[in-house]
Amino acid sequence: MKDLDGLDLPTFEDVIAAHARIAPHIRRTPVLVSEALNALTGAELFFKCENFQEAGAFKVRGACNAVFGLDDEQAKLGVATHSSGNHALSLSYAAGRRGIPCTVVMPRTAPQAKKDAVIGYGGRIVECEPSTSSREATFARVQEETGAEFVHPYNDPRVIAGQGTCSRELAEQVEGLDAVIAPIGGGGMISGCCLTLSTIAPHIKIYAAEPEQADDAYRSFKAGHIIADDAPDTIADGLKVPLKDRTWHFVSNHVTDILTCSEQEIIDAMKLTFKRLRVVMEPSCAPPLAAILKNPEVFRGKRVGVIITGGNVDLDRLPWIKG
Structure with a gap:
């Protein structure tokens, strides 16, 4: 599909075709819940665990x-x-x-x-x-x-269509979602969410979460055009890349808001996930939970899908371990 700017954009039909193509090579990852995290946030949280993929990430x-x-x-x-x-x-x-x-x-x-x-x-x-x-x-x-x-990491129609299969599964696994939140760096996962959910469940609000120290997507969203940082500094290494034209199309047209969090809030969310869900997420996956904890009024009383995008972390260098 071509948009008004002539971009080659994937369609939901591409998502369906991608799901059939990749089925022998990926896992239909589980959704986990935690009564403790629900009580803490005042929301019903449903964690889509892409860290359980064979390669350890949604990508x-x-x-x-x-x-x-x-x-x-x-x-x-x-x-x-x-x-x-x-x-x-x-x-x-x-x-x-x-x-x-x-x-x-x-x-x-x-x-x-x-x-x-x-x-x-x-x-x-x-x-x-x-x-x-x-x-x-x-x-x-x-x-x-x-x-x-x-194969571009995110600004590629084939990649965006593939990432769209994650939120398709999530919508099938959890009924009645009010919102979905995922990390944002270059915007591949969020674009996939936008592509899929705007088609099959347009009532679901889509939020993105980003580190304060790499907040170019947040600033782009507020400015109405792409603002790219060359070398941001954050513990969330996977979120250091800027939006590109295709991902900006989806973000600017379908994302409800982009929320930011500090480095310490990212670390605290990692620890909390390990404690309550018994799973290890990498720093780049922690901003969504950090953003929910920081902005409880946005999510209180809502059924929220939270995409844990990956778990490829060096266990000898967890950020809360000193030395």
Whole structure:
């Protein structure tokens, strides 16, 4: 589908096709609830646990849709991308399942646990400096050398359609949702939520949550146009990337609000999830719960879907452990 600006945008039919295509390669992740967290927030929270995917994150959905949607001729040269971690390891996972090469450009500061996962799935890492400009310049050289198919971490119709399968499952698993909230960095997951929910459940409000120290999506939303930071500094490494034209289309047209939280609030939400749900989430997944705790009046009395986007965290370097 083309919008008024000529963008190639996915449709809900693409989400349905993606769900069928990726079904053999992903898990239909469970939804967990906690009476303690409900009592604390005054809302009914339903946590969609994408951290339980084989690759540890929701991004395996979009990656598998892109990889398994390639024809044999396209697939010969493999795939390539730039990513701070979860898209990199998810694309490596998908490429490994199809038996094709995968090269990823990663910031040298990316968590070692994510680098190890990329290598474990058979991907090749090329490091860059921790800025958007360095990432994109390094990737341009890699793509020229390999000729591989570029699968953008989020600004790709195939990826957005794949991510849209998560909220489709959530709407099937939990009846009567009033709202859904997910983290926002580049906007792939939120765009998938917008695409799916605006079609099948337009009454559901969509919220995004973001670190105060990487709040370019929040500022973009308030300004009405994309504001991109080159190298924001936050513990939530997966949320450092800016919105792009396709994700901005969905965010600007369908998101109800973007809420921000501090670094300490992110850490506190991680600890609380571990204590009450008995699951470990990475820092990039904690802003939604942090935002709910910070803004109880927005969610009180509502049935809220909370997407836990990933769990690829270095257990030896949990942020509340000193030393």
